[in-house]
Amino acid sequence: MDIQTEKLEIMKMLLETENPDLLASIKELLKKESETNFWENFTTEPDEDVFMEETEDFDEFIKKYGR
DSSP: OOHHHHHHHHHHHHHHOOOHHHHHHHHHHHHHHHSOOHHHHOOOSOOTTTSOSSOOOHHHHHHHHOO
């Protein structure tokens, strides 16, 4: 069975159901599925802000980024 036929069958079942809990569960499942996956957007390229080009003095670093 192809994907379009499968979708149509599911839509027919959705239209026929009167169970609000089932509809809410399906809606939540579809929302989770459509959310962007962290790993899909993950890049292996280094972020330039993370790496320092020059070595900073520890005390200067703490003044800049410390508490």
